[in-house]
Amino acid sequence: QLQLQESGPGLVKSSETLSLTCTVSGGSISSSSYYWGWIRQPPGKGLEWIGSIYYSGSTYYSPSLKSRVTISVDTSKNQFSLKLSSVTAADTAVYYCARHTGQAFDYWGQGTLVTVSS
Amino acid sequence: QTVVTQEPSFSVSPGGTVTLTCGLSSGSVSTSYYPSWYQQTPGRAPRTLIYSTSTRSSGVPDRFSGSILGNKAALTITGAQADDESDFYCVLYMGSGIWVFGGGTKLTVL
Numbered sequence: 149q150l151q152l153q154e155s156g157p158g159l160v161k162s163s164e165t166l167s168l169t170c171t172v173s174g175g176s177i178s179s180s181s182y183y184w185g186w187i188r189q190p191p192g193k194g195l196e197w198i199g200s201i202y203y204s205g206s207t208y209y210s211p212s213l214k215s216r217v218t219i220s221v222d223t224s225k226n227q228f229s230l231k232l233s234s235v236t237a238a239d240t241a242v243y244y245c246a247r248h249t250g251q252a253f254d255y256w257g258q259g260t261l262v263t264v265s266s
Numbered sequence: 267q268t269v270v271t272q273e274p275s276f277s278v279s280p281g282g283t284v285t286l287t288c289g290l291s292s293g294s295v296s297t298s299y300y301p302s303w304y305q306q307t308p309g310r311a312p313r314t315l316i317y318s319t320s321t322r323s324s325g326v327p328d329r330f331s332g333s334i335l336g337n338k339a340a341l342t343i344t345g346a347q348a349d350d351e352s353d354f355y356c357v358l359y360m361g362s363g364i365w366v367f368g369g370g371t372k373l374t375v376l
Contacts, residue, residue: 187367194370195304195312195355200363208363211267244311248365252302252317253357259311 150175152245152257160239162266166232170245170257177226178203183248184228186219188241189259196241200248201228235264268292270358272368278346278375286371287338288356294337299358301339303332306370307352315354316341343373351375 156168170184177184185200199209201219209217213232221228232239240263247255269291278284288301295301297319304312314323316332319339329344339358343350356368 185365195306195357195367197357197365197367200365206363211364250359251300251321252314252323253304253312254314254317254323256311256313 150247150255152247152255154243154245154257154260156260158261159263159265160235162236162264163234166235166239166262168230168243168260170228172226177221177228178223181249184221185246185248185253186230187244187246190241198230237264237266240264268360268366270356270366270368272356272371274369275372275374278373280346280348280375282346283342283344284346284373285335286341286354287335288358288368289338295334295339295358297334301332302357303341304355305352306355312355346375348375
């Protein structure tokens with residue numbers, strides 16, 4: 149059974165860079181046909197797709213976040229990572245990592261809350 | 267920027283049928299957007315219900331169904347149960363690797 153687990157600091161200071169890692173177990177991140185994405189959910193609000201990466205390294209970012217987002221993959225560790233720069237309080241959210249195909253997000257991590265403090 | 271629209275809230279009686287929709291601020295939703303639907307309860311990660319418009323994810327009961335109705339994607343729940351009370355999200359593929367979630371619908375069963 150594929151499992152995804154987010155990890156990283158739960159508290160980030162305003163203007164700094166948020167960094168999270170998603171560790172994939174029970175399957176290879178190098179599998180073709182799959183993309184690996186990040187989605188976030190501010191407290192009490194809806195889901196927002198941040199961006200995705202293919203195992204080959206091709207990346208796709210939300211236009212609204214593109215200038216601040218970097219997603220990378222480490223196939224040797226079966227991990228992919230998110231960096232979001234110049235964070236503000238508006239970036240406070242539960243961050244989920246997920247696997248998706250060209251059709252749907254099918255496996256999700258449990259999510260991790262990141263709070264941006266001033 | 268294209269906005270994906272959903273009803274903010276909906277109410278259904280136990281045993282009843284409800285249809286939630288997923289539209290676009292400009293244009294019509296078609297199967298080419300690969301609409302998918304997710305159910306989320308508080309404090310939990312989303313659960314995949316439907317993908318590619320109408321394909322049920324593994325383990326999802328057949329009382330959940332997806333379709334295109336007019337110019338929107340639709341999720342229909344027949345025989346609503348108390349534990350269906352949750353938030354439902356759709357997501358559309360916009361092309362060029364871009365995905366956009368709808369704002370979600372809070373479903374109340376009462």
